[in-house]
Amino acid sequence: MPKRWEKVIDPNNKYGGAFILGDRNVEVPPTAVVSVTRGEQFNIPRLMINGFLNQMIMKAMSKNENLLYAELKGQLDGGIGQTMTIWKEGKQMNSFRTGGMHNFARKFFSWVFYSGKVQSYFLTWKANGQIPTYEEAAEIVKTYGRHFDGGKLVRKASQPKDPNRKPS
Template identity: 85%
Template sequence: MKKKWEKQMDPNNKYGGAFILGDQDIELPPNAVVSVTRGERFNIPRLIINGMLNQMIMKAMSKNENLLYAELKGQLEGGVGQTMTVWKAGKEMNSFRTSGVHNFSRKFFSWVFYSGKVQSYFLTWKCNGRIPTYEEAAEIVTTNGRHFNGGKLVRKAQQPIDTNKKPS
C-alpha cells in the first residue's frame, strides 16, 4: 500500500505548515529510530531550494516500506525547516540517507545546510516506544544533535539521556 502525504497548515502561523506521512500513534518495533534534521536561519533562496529538494525526497519516502512515519515542518519566520523520520531500524534509515535522491541532495546541495548564517542540527536516536512531538524533537536535536554554525562543526552528537521524558 502506498503511503500518502497530508498537508497541514498552522492555524496560529500563516507562514508555517507541515507535511505528515503516516500515523504518529503507531506501535513501534523495538529497534525503531527517530532521525531529525533541523535548519534555522535559512534565507529565502535556501528555503526555496530546501523545499524543492524535500519534494523529491518526499516522493522516495512514500515508497519506502521501512519508513514508519515522517513529518516535515517549516516556518518562513526564522527560516526554520525540520524533518523528522521514524524508521524500523537504524540501518534502514542509513541506507535511505546514503542512496538515491537523498544522497544526491546531500552531495550537491550541502551548501544549503553548511554555509551562510545557517544553524544546522542532526541526530538519530532510539525511539524507546514512542514518537516525539515536533517540539520535543526540536528540543532534543538542538540540545544533543551534531550542530553546525555556518558549516563549522560546533558540537558532536550525543545520545539523549531519556527520550520518554518530556523536555523542560
C-alpha cells in the same frame, strides 16, 4: 501501495505548515529509531531550494516500507525547516540517507545546510516506543544533535540519556 503525504496548515500561523506521512499512533517496534534534521536561519532562496529538495525526497519516502512515520515542518519566520522520520531500524534509515535522491541532495546541495548563517542540527536516537512531538524533537536535536554553525562543526552528537524526557 505508497503511503500518501498530508498537507497540514497551521490555522494560527500563516507562515508555517507541515507535511505528514503515516499515522503518529503507529506501533513503534523496539528496534525503531527517530532521526531529526533541523535547519534554522535559512534565507528565502535556501528555504525554496530546501523545499524543492524535500518534495523530491518525499516521493522516495512514501514508497519506503521501512519508514513508519515522517513529519516535515517549515516556518518562514526564523527560516526553520525540520524533518523527523521514524524508521523500523537504524540501518534502514542509514540506507535511505546514503542512497538515491537523499544522497544526491546531500552531495550537491550540502551548501544549503552548511554555509551562510544557517544553524544545522542532526541526530538519530532509539525511539523507545514513542514518537516525540515536533517541539520535543526540536529540543532534543538542539540539545544533543551534531550542530553546525555556518558549516563549522560546533558540537558532536551525543545520545540523550532518556529521550522521552525533555532536556532541562
